[in-house]
Amino acid sequence: MNRRRLQHSLSALTMAAATAVGAATVGASPAHAALSNRSCGTVTDADAAAAAQLNRVLTGKLAHAMTPYRASCARAVITTVRGLGLPDRAAVIAVTTAIVESALENNPNMVDHTSLGLFQQQNFWGTDEQRLNPAWSTTAFINAMLRTYPDNSWQTQDIGTVCQKVQVSAYPDRYGAQASDAQKVVDAIGAATPPSGPAPTPATALPSAxxxxxxxxxxxxxxxxxxxxxxxxxxxxxxxxxxxxxxxxxxxxxxxxxxxxxxxxxxxxxxxxxxxxxxxxxxxxxxxxxxxxxxxxxxxxxxxxxxxxxxxxxxxxxxxxxxxxxxxxxxxxxxxxxxxxxxxxxxxxxxxxxxxxxxxxxxxxxxxxxxxxxxxxxxxxxxxxxxxxxxxxxxxxxxxxxxxxxxxxxxxxxxxxxxxxxxxxxxxxxxxxxxxxxxxxxxxxxxxxxxxxxxxxxxxxxxxxxxxxxxxxxxxxxxxxxxxxxxxxxxxxxxxxxxxxxxxxxxxxxxxxxxxxxxxxxxxxxxxxxxxxxxxxxxxxxxxxxxxxx
Known part of the structure; x- marks a missing residue:
């Protein structure tokens, strides 16, 4: 049947933009000369305590570099994953990915082509504000993981392998090296995080006829x-x-x-x-x-x-x-x-x-x-x-x-x-x-x-x-x-x-x-x-x- 493409343009459903928060860079993580990091939520005393605790035990990319801000971003990821009803192994996979991609910084500067946010997601993932929203970007990452590994098969796979299959990185070996630290982050921050935080509320439909x-x-x-x-x-x-x-x-x-x-x-x-x-x-x-x-x-x-x-x-x-x-x-x-x-x-x-x-x-x-x-x-x-x-x-x-x-x-x-x-x-x-x-x-x-x-x-x-x-x-x-x-x-x-x-x-x-x-x-x-x-x-x-x- 001969058909023409139906032109469509609907404004993307976005969540509110977060306020800017500065943070130090780690190793090869992206520079933030143009724009300061976006907030992942209110930085709490519990975030500061968790950061101090983690700085004594982390050995990978974030060794001696965990800040209260980074802890707040990890907490946002963990809360979102738990709100989706998934076990903490899913949170460890997400945090592993965020450590490698952004050093747990919600970076608004496009570093690798169009990549943004905690997971350095390219623009085909969503709008700028969606990718810079911790709940949205985490849920998008988890959805991609669930599609890639149906029937919960991700639960028995190597963490680094799961991260790579979702992200399709040019550097596949980087994820596995951070999995142990990600587990420590989830253990420390997750202990102070409600077991079932609120899931990101799906966007309601924009108006239609x-x-x-x-x-x-x-x-x-x-x-x-x-x-x-x-x-x-x-x-x-x-x-x-x-x-x-x-x-x-x-x-x-x-x-x-x-x-x-x-x-x-x-x-x-x-x-x-x-x-x-x-x-x-x-x-x-x-x-x-x-x-x-x-x-x-x-x-x-x-x-x-x-x-x-x-x-x-x-x-x-x-x-x-x-x-x-x-x-x-x-x-x-x-x-x-x-x-x-x-x-x-x-x-x-x-x-x-x-x-x-x-x-x-x-x-x-x-x-x-x-x-x-x-x-x-x-x-x-x-x-x-x-x-x-x-x-x-x-x-x-x-x-x-x-x-x-x-x-x-x-x-x-x-x-x-x-x-x-x-x-x-x-x-x-x-x-x-x-x-x-x-x-x-x-x-x-x-x-x-x-x-x-x-x-x-x-x-x-x-x-x-x-x-x-x-x-x-x-x-x-x-x-x-x-x-x-x-x-x-x-x-x-x-x-x-x-x-x-x-x-x-x-x-x-x-x-x-x-x-x-x-x-x-x-x-x-x-x-x-x-x-x-x-x-x-x-x-x-x-x-x-x-x-x-x-």
């Missing part, structure tokens, strides 16, 4: 939150020109991204969003009618992320999910377009961040929801035939993700596929054929890095799953698989457009077209499309309204 297709009217409709917080929408009928944007009751102000769903039995489109006060509200339109106006859904519940919704054909219900301020995913629904049920938590034992993703499988009559935990692990829960929702089950604890998941069902090949972006910017997927078991996580093109959550759609005209993501450079990239076969390589859809949000995509059955949307760095939403598997169109701006980009 929400799109839906109404097959009864042949209308594709897009919703987005304006720079002023008001919800706006635009639409196209039967593949025609898009209308200009118009607001849906500007008296309500929202944050994050909207969710939208169409109920084909009751002929109603319903849009949801989280207010600036954390309360979720909805607005609906019956075919041929007018928009209802916004009304809140349970003002006593507060949400920290954007909602997601799915139509459940088994019960003729719209199912709605959102992450509460306590990290618990709550759920509500309405049946036959009737009154909404009260919010109900789905298993308080799991904590999540960002935005869930939901899908309906008509063959098994199963609604399923996926979400990224505060530990970066994706979990799922489901309801079959209107039964009670199951508890959460993790989908492979060896992979940790920084993004919200995306999920799609291919009804021809009977396969559900879920996607997520790792802390290292690499996108991975996992799939389940009906009646089978979940595959392991598999990377989709390790040479491509993404700063956004993925977006996916099933394209019935070509029996393809289409997948999109925005790179750290703001370019929107695209890949696909046909007939549940191998994935094509990533391609950009025009490098001339730069995007700042998470993409959105919809399939329009009446015109056999897939259509993608992105919020530009300037806040203007643009779209591109392909019909019947033809090449992707060029990007075209949908008016000149400005929408939230962060």
């Amino acid at each position: 929400a799109t839906v297709y109404n097959p009864d009217t042949g209308t594709a409709e897009a919703f987005a939150i304006g720079a002023d917080g008001a919800m706006a929408h635009a639409y196209s009928t039967n593949g025609g020109a898009w209308t200009d944007w118009s607001t849906l009751d500007p008296s309500f102000r929202f944050t994050g991204s909207p969710a939208v769903v169409y109920n084909p039995v009751n002929k109603v489109t319903e849009v949801f969003a989280t207010g600036t006060d954390g309360v979720v509200s909805h607005n609906y339109l019956f075919n041929g009618g007018q928009w209802s106006g916004w009304s809140t859904l349970g003002s006593s519940f507060r949400f920290s992320g954007s909602p997601t919704a799915v139509y459940n054909e088994a019960t003729n219900a719209v199912e709605l999910f959102g992450v509460g301020t306590d990290g618990v995913i709550n759920h509500t629904y309405n049946i036959n377009a009737g009154p909404w049920a009260g919010w109900d938590p789905l298993d308080r034992g799991y904590k999540f961040t960002g935005r869930p993703a939901a899908v309906y499988n008509p063959d098994s009559r199963t609604a399923e929801v996926f979400a990224t935990g505060t530990d970066g692990i994706v979990s799922h829960a489901y309801s079959t035939g209107g039964s009670s929702w199951t508890g959460w089950t993790t989908l492979g604890p060896d992979f940790h993700f920084a993004s919200n998941p995306a999920v799609v069902y291919n009804p021809v090949n009977k396969v559900t596929e879920v996607f997520a972006t790792g802390f290292d910017g690499i996108m991975s997927h996992k799939y389940l054929f009906n009646g089978g078991q979940w595959s392991g996580w598999e990377v989709l093109g390790p040479d491509f890095r993404f700063g956004s959550s993925p977006a996916a759609v099933y394209n019935a005209s070509t029996n393809a799953i289409e997948l999109f993501g925005i790179g750290p450079d703001g370019v929107l990239n695209h890949t696909y698989n046909l007939n549940a076969g191998p994935w094509a390589g990533w391609e950009s859809l025009s490098t001339n457009y730069k995007f700042a949000g998470t993409p959105s995509v919809v399939y329009e059955s009446g015109v056999n077209a897939a259509e993608a949307f992105g919020i530009g760095a300037d806040g203007v939403i643009s779209h591109a499309y392909n019909a019947n598997g033809s090449p992707w169109s060029q990007w075209t701006a949908l008016g000149n309204w400005k929408f939230k980009t962060g």
Whole structure:
């Protein structure tokens, strides 16, 4: 199938920049003439005590050179690894690598090509600020280790060998020589570090449009939150020109991204969003009618992320999910377009961040929801035939993700596929054929890095799953698989457009077209499309309204 690269550009999800801290150099470690070292966190009295203790026992690169600052950087690495639920051997591997690469200094100067930070990661790992964030860079290193050594095989391998396989250094023998000192560092600093420090919280999705297709009217409709917080929408009928944007009751102000769903039995489109006060509200339109106006859904519940919704054909219900301020995913629904049920938590034992993703499988009559935990692990829960929702089950604890998941069902090949972006910017997927078991996580093109959550759609005209993501450079990239076969390589859809949000995509059955949307760095939403598997169109701006980009 002839396809053009979908240009993508989403501003990279970054953590806050740390304050500058000076530190002495050791041996051949990089000089810091241009910029002072970045902080790894507050330097504590415990760091000073650990540094003094270690200066009596270290014999390698850091012999007599451990400082309270370096101890604070080691503590940041150890805390992150423990927060990911891994044993201290993983911390020893990470600290070994940081000793060799940076002498445990969070160096902001590019020394070897584009390398930065504790692990001297090149720019294909992530943005400058990501690589200079100790929690982010440590998690990216650990994710790469877990992919390189599946099934926890890293636990029985030589430490220096593991470091080298992740870093692919021109000097492979340097790591093993520092492993003994790294063990001493973890023993000394780890003793004063909580056994289970907070994991780096995965980044929530940057704003995106929400799109839906109404097959009864042949209308594709897009919703987005304006720079002023008001919800706006635009639409196209039967593949025609898009209308200009118009607001849906500007008296309500929202944050994050909207969710939208169409109920084909009751002929109603319903849009949801989280207010600036954390309360979720909805607005609906019956075919041929007018928009209802916004009304809140349970003002006593507060949400920290954007909602997601799915139509459940088994019960003729719209199912709605959102992450509460306590990290618990709550759920509500309405049946036959009737009154909404009260919010109900789905298993308080799991904590999540960002935005869930939901899908309906008509063959098994199963609604399923996926979400990224505060530990970066994706979990799922489901309801079959209107039964009670199951508890959460993790989908492979060896992979940790920084993004919200995306999920799609291919009804021809009977396969559900879920996607997520790792802390290292690499996108991975996992799939389940009906009646089978979940595959392991598999990377989709390790040479491509993404700063956004993925977006996916099933394209019935070509029996393809289409997948999109925005790179750290703001370019929107695209890949696909046909007939549940191998994935094509990533391609950009025009490098001339730069995007700042998470993409959105919809399939329009009446015109056999897939259509993608992105919020530009300037806040203007643009779209591109392909019909019947033809090449992707060029990007075209949908008016000149400005929408939230962060």
